[in-house]
Amino acid sequence: MLLEIMGWDFRGGSRISAYQIMGLLSALYATLLPLLIPTPSGPAPEVSRGLNSITNLGMFLFFEVLWLTLFLYTGRSMVTGSTLSFHVHRERI
Secondary structure (H helix, E strand, O other): OHHHHHOOOOOOOOOOOHHHHHHHHHHHHHHHHHHHOOOOOOOOOOHHHHHHHHOOHHHHHHHHHHHHHHHHHHOOOOOOOOOOOOOOOHHHO
């Protein structure tokens, strides 16, 4: 949305774009969704058990490998490419 406000991402001639309208509708939907879905009664969550499971070395390594895999897969464009080159100014040696 910031790109549209700054004019860097033109999405049409109207003051409010379709993407902004969809964003507002989805925010409204996400706000009303907990009121529409009944919540089942069950045991209260135990935060301490969850935190203790994260301190387990095997679980920690699993999440680190998962993070690294997702980072390498999603952080790399499959469509665009680039090159980087360096050169030496011989007169400055």
